Each structure stands twice: as structure tokens, then as C-alpha cells.
Amino acid sequence: MTVPKTAAEAKQLVDKLWSYCHVLRHDGVSTIDYVDQLTLLLFLKMAEERAGRTAFGGGAQIVPKQLSWQTLLDADAKELKQQYEKILEKLGEHPETALGLIYQSAENKIRDPATLRRLIVDLVDKVNWSLTGVDIKGDAYEALLEKGAEDVKSGAGQYFTPRPLIDAMVRCVQPRPDDTIADPACGTGGFLLAAHDYIQRHHTKDLTAEEAGHLRGLGISGVELVHGTARLAQMNLLLHGIGESAGKAQIDVRDALARPPRADERASLVLANPPFGRKSGFSSVDEFGKVTREDAGYDRSDFWVTTSNKQLNFVQHIALQLKIDGRAAVVVPDNVLFEGGAGETLRRRLLTDCNVHTLLRLPTGIFYAGGVKANVLFFDAKRARPETPWTSELWVYDLRTSQHFTLRQNKLAAHHLDDFVDRYHRREESDRFRRFTYDELVARDKVNLDITWLSDNDTEELPPPDVLAQEIVEDLQVALTEFAAVADALQLAATEREGNTQEP
Template sequence: MDTRRLVAKLWNYCDVLRDDGVSTIDYVEQLTYLLFLKMAHERANRSLNPETSLAGVAARWQSLLDAEAQQLEDTYRQTLQDLGRQPGTLGVIFRKAQNRIQDPAKLKRLIVDLIGKDNWSSQGSDIKGDAYEELLAKGAEDVKSGAGQYFTPRALIAAMVDCVQPGPNDTVADPACGTGGFLLAAHEYIVEHYGPSLTPEQRTRLASAAITGTELVDSTARLAAMNMIVHGIVKPNSESLIEVRDALAEPPTRHPSVVLANPPFGKKSSITVIGEGGRVDKETISYNRQDFWTTTTNKQLNFVQHIASMLAIPGRAAVVVPDNVLFEGGAGETVRRRLLNQFDVHTLLRLPTGIFYAGGVKANVLFFDKKEALPGKAWTNTLWVYDFRVGQHFTLKQNPLRRDHLDDFVKCYRPGEPRTNRIETERFRPFSYEELIARDKVNLDITWLKDPSLEDVDSLLPPEVIAQEIVEDLEAALTEFAAIAEALQQARTKFESQ
């Protein structure tokens, strides 16, 4: 069975369940539970080298097959609860799991007809993995569920990984891993470029400790863990490479040499992080992070500080950040000054609108390296900015971003080459450290191109593209207003309590 037919088979049943109030992402979750149980059953009962450690999980699948319709709900609910208490990957996938399919007949059909009739373990990891990724992408399109914020466009991920070039001796981490896209792409890059030359030790490390992710949301972490399984990176009975916790809550204990991340966008956090020498009198839950440069409720700025702290020396990072990280004053300026001074911030990719599933996102990719300190001297020498926003217009369906759209950027980036080899182009320009520091508030939101659609009437955008951009601008504005309203409410509450 090829990927397309596999996806179609699994996806067609989603329409049936939607009438019962099962959302797209809920359906993908239920598929995750059941596919895991079915694959564990297959591995435990295969004729050659059965995985006896999965026998207990395999029995759970058989109990679902044997249960009568009226007993099925109770059996399924108990299965989810019991497995959620287990350690390792098993516990991550079933942690706080719930049955969302309330019609026993439809649940039975999903188990017996849709999943039970195929041998999923015999499908190649490419087919299973691609199919699961496509299901996650479909789930991300469900605007009401908000799942899009956890799904980074795979074309963008591929370009970022091609630039950073993770190797077999690297440790790769994503502190806000979502459904695991960066981890999968890093693993695929290493296998593709170094596969035949990998030593047994490197192969073992690649499957156990070299690539790890952290995710705050249980439902998203389970999707990431399952994504690693269907892609053949880890086994169902292994230790999980996905850790479920708040990455910002405490200083990092591991220091990877590569960090790839798209931290969550959205309104400001209600949690304040107390940074270096900072004291906050607000009545909010606070993190005491003395490894941070400044105190702020801005989640994106806190993730930038966290990534800077967690990087090993030497280390390299590629991080998706919204525009406000580039121009916001106060804590934002402090973070940018420290980053430019203590790190080699060498490349900024300005991204076009219309490529993210979460609406209203204007974002960039910031590339920076961590090296031994240079006493009395800033590490950043030149920041190269590639403007891929001006004159570029994408939509999720009619004109989605493809990897080849980023070919020119990757070519300009010159992965693996000295940055002195870079050549200035119309879209790619260098800015010296002195120029950057002299800008008001060290504003890195730099642009010089003019949008041709604003100058030439004949090149006006189609109405649907203009409408989409208006929607995205309004959503971005609403997000900012929500953050302001929240701050005002906190100030009012504090005042009234005094």
C-alpha cells in the first residue's frame, strides 16, 4: 500500500466521526493510540524475533478485538488509563489519554476494519512515516483546534536543517518540539549524509540520546513520540526521546551542540521569568532563571534566552522567531544586545506570510553560533539578512511553500563554507556589528526591498491573497491587543489588592 492510499484509507473515516463531534486532531490522537497497540501486537507475535517485552501491550490490542460493542468503551478507557502510567515512550504516548469516540459501533469499526486488517509493521518506515506526517498536516489545518501552532512547515524545516548540517557526533535538541518535525529532519539528514559510515556506537546513540525534544502539551508530545516510532527512529518499548515538561521552568541540564526550534507564538505568558539580577513584584507564577539576561513575560524572548543558555560550546542554533523579537524594546533590546555580543549572530531569514498553519504569523529564522568567550570583544561581526518576504505571497492550499522556493537562500547561505565566501545579492545583504548596535533599540527588523505589488497596478495580488493577508494582519493585531489587555488587567488587580 502506498502513502496516498494509506492516508486516504485512514482519513476517510474522519468525516464519519466529525458528525459525532470528533475534531480532526482528536481523530489523529485516537489513530495514534490504536496504531501503537496494533504495531505492538504485530511485533510481539511475529514468528521471527518476537519482542516479548511488548507482550503485555499486545494483549491490550487483543482485548479490544475480543470485546463486545457494549464492553468496548470500558475496555478501551481502562487500556488508556493503565498504559498512561507506564514509563518510557509508552507513558508519553498514553499520558492523560482519553477516548473521544463515544459510539461503540464506530470505535469497533475503526479497530477491526480500518486498522486491524493491515499489517502496519510490514509497511516501510518511509510509507508509515510519510502517511503519519500527512495526517498531522491535515490535523494542523483544523483552525478551531489550534493544532497549527505545533506544526512547522516541513519545507522550512528542511531548509534550516540543510543550512545547519547536523552530523553523527552532534547532539540535537528542540525545546519546543511540537510534533517532532525538526527532530525527524535532523535524523534523516544524518542518515542520508553519513549512513554508510556510521559506527555501531553512533547508530546506537542516534536512536537513544543524540536527538531529543521537549514538549509542554501532552497531546502534542504523544504525536511527536509516535512520529519517531513510525519513522523507525525508536522502538515502541524504548525510552522516550520526547520529554513532557515546561522547558522554561528550570535551567538546562543537557547542552546540545545543535538546537533547531520554532517556539510557540501567541499571547504573552502569564508566567514571568526572573532573569539576571531581576526582581518582579507582580502576582504571577515566576521562574527563577539566573542564567537569563532579563526578566520578561514574552514567551518568545524567554525561549531565545533558554536556547542561548542550553547550547554547548561550540554550538549552533536555528530558531524561528516572530517579528516582535527583532524590534521590541525593553527586554527585547536587552536580549538582542547580549545575543549580538556573546554569540555569533550571522544570518537572518525574513519569512513570507501565508506559510504557517497558525494565522497572523510574521516570522523569521535567526541563525547563531555559541563559541568560547572573547574578552572585551563582541562575537558577532556581520549579520547577513535574506529578505524572502517582500514580493513573495504563499497560501496553505493554492500556493504552498515548497523546499525549492528556499533554494536561493540555501545557496546564498553556503552551508559548510566560510562565511567570507558569501556574496551580496538583491535579497541578501550584510550588516556590520557597528551598524546593528547603532540602530534604535538594536532593531534587527531590517528591510530594504520594495514590494512590486505596491508600485505596479498590473501586478496587484489576487483578491483571495489580499483578503488572507488582511486576516493575518488583524489576527496579529488582536494577539497584541490581548497581551496589552492582560497586562492592564494584572495591573488593575494588583492596584485593587493594595
């Protein structure tokens, strides 16, 4: 049985896991489905390993014996597929638990019993996952998710935020053991994992039993709209030692914007990269492939402004989810910074009610959705003080001008963000880091926070032709995606009109 002990061995394990994805593609299993299927099998294997241990808290029978991993190994070729599908059905009967969330509505996408047996016996069973160490099995799983994100056709990239960016945001806000940490659009859980890892690395020696229980319980939680993605997030947390399989699920499957946060959902730290979309009139596709139009705002009496723009709504929601003095670091597209109407109203209210202290302008070429222009907005929640705005100054760091990244040849790395993190804490100006007062911000047209002062010619030459060509391709892909969304919305509208004109 293989027990990888180094990062190199962990990479070899990931490469082996990934090789089976290409095999399964011939059976019609997509990239994201393959990661999903591995999620379901890995948990069964790890539960079996824990049940067989006699020390360090082992011995617990997490999964009933009649639904255990061993029953898959014992099944013959004819029984295997039937037994696996029985396991999926039975383990999903209590969706309020972490285990139930993982297996709720789970389907066996591997139709060939021989292929399923190869995956179980030749791949997953060959590794003792419980002995690999949390970091290795966690890194292996995240590497699979990253590989899935690289497959643009699978749609996995919409859930993936570059790890160097996540880590930089976490290094800025510095999570604490007593924090209640939330992500209202958690995807596969990258921000939650990074926050937990930061606490483990910086506070393990002084972590109290109460704080440890807080982190294992619901001190870390997320909301995710798509159930399949929520399953990946919950499994990702469990693989990293966060939560208990029989305990309450840390991932809530719902639309975070549909209602105000309850008192028990308030957070002292929110980290998020909400989904990028467009305003009213564009269509969206749900997990069942149904196309709908987003032409109405959320009916939220607590919102500062009514709008159908989801990015503006997520900013409002996060600001209202924070406890007093709670911190937020949120990835937002450029339109949140400059859009008029509801956008201007939101920015004025945010500057007044919160301390909006830092803005990081991100370079292009770092997201799997091509051509995305985004930023990270850092702000703190404060008590109501209408007579005096809480924001006194906004520090803006321009990492976009003259920075040209791609997803392969020139990937964003941690060292590219080190200077920002350092200056975030020291508040020291530089060519790329400048301070703007509240009076300067509100004097700008529509309180436009899309602030630039550098030009490409100031610092370096234009990028090489291959990089420019890739940027053009990415911009065209974005344009085609938006045209397709418009076409779908028009087709849906035409269908609705046709239905309305027919006689009942």
C-alpha cells in the first residue's frame, strides 16, 4: 500500500489520479464529474481506514458496515455497480449532516462496472489516505480541483480562485482562532481552507480546547448555490480535518442572497470571490441546464439599494453579514467600482457605514474565465455613525498596470503579491501603492473607485506577441460568452411570448 511522504510523491499521486480521468472520458465522464466521483470514493476509503485504527481517536464506525468500502472490494463484477449505487442512496438520506450532504442526490456516473472496479481496486484502495497526512491529501485534492479548472470546457474554472491570491488575501486579514469565518459563495472551499491553514500554522501552540472545538464545529462555514459544488467543498473540508462527518454540515446549499443573514450566520471574517455575471437582461443556467433571465432584484428590505446586479448584491450582503468590527476581503469585478445608479449608491453607503481601507487592482490572465478584470476590496464593518463617514482613506495598490500573466507560461505566484501584503500592513506608499482621502473619493464622478495613475509605458515594455495574442483570444472568448448569453435570453423571451399568445 502506497504512503506518499513528500511533495514530489504527492504530485505523483495526483498525476496517477488524473490519468484515470482521461480513461473515464471515453465513458462520457466529464472532468468535474470525475473529481466528484473521486470525492465519493475517497471518503468511503478514509472512513474504512479510521474504523480500522486502534489509537489516536480511531475505531469509530462512521459508515455502517453494510455500506462500507470493504463491501465494494468484496463485491464481484456483477454486484459492484449495484452495491455502489446502494451506498450512494443510503448515505445521502440525512442531508443536514456533512456525510449526508456529500452523498445527497449522488449519482454513479461510471457506467462500466469494469472501469469502476479499476478505479476502486487499482487506484483508491492502493493508498492509505489516512496516513498520508492532512497536508498531502489536501494538496492532492486541491491539485485535482485545479486540474479540473484548467479544463475550460468542463465549467470547473468558475469555482476556482488562484491559490496565490487566496493566500495573499488571508495573509492580509490574518484569521484568528476566535474568528467566525464565512464565505457566502464558497465554491469548492478554497478561502475556508486557507483561513483554517493560516490559523493552524500561526496559533497551534496557543490554541485552547474551546477554540479548537470552535474551528471543528461551525466556526468555519460556507454557502454554495450548486449542490455538486457544495459536495466538493464539504469533502474538501473533511479531507483537511475540518468538521465531523456525522455532525452538522458546514456548507449550506442555497442562494446566499435570497434572505438576510440570521444572527447565528453573522461572521467576524468574510472571504469571498462571488460569481461574476452581468446585470439585468442576461440569462443564467442552473445545475439542471435550465436557462432563466435575471431581470429582477432580490426582495431584501435590509439592502441599501435594490438592483439585479449580483456583484453589487453580494457586496451588500457581505457588509450586512459582518459583525461589528468584522473584516471582509472580497473579489469584485471592475464594474462594482465605477457603475452608476445603484453602483454609486452602494459605494457611497459603503464608504459611510464601513471602513473601506484597501483596494488591490488585480492583473488580467489569472482567472480561468478569460479577460476578467477584477479587484480585491478590503473593508471593516462599523456601528452606525451617520454624522461621520467611517472611511477616512483608501489605499490603492495597482498590480495590473504593466503586469501580464497567463495561466501556463507566466502564472501568478505568491512572490508577485508579497510587496502588496507587506505594504498592506505597513501602509507605506510606493509607485504602485497610493493613499486617497475620503474627500478625494466622493469628489470623483459617481464616486468612481476605479483609480489609475500608472501607464504601461511608465515601467516596462509591452508584453511579447504571444502574450498579447493570448489576451486578445481571452477578450474574444468573453465577448462570445456574453453574446451567447444575450442570444439565450432572447430565445427564452421569444418562447415565453409564443406561449402567452397560444389559446389556453
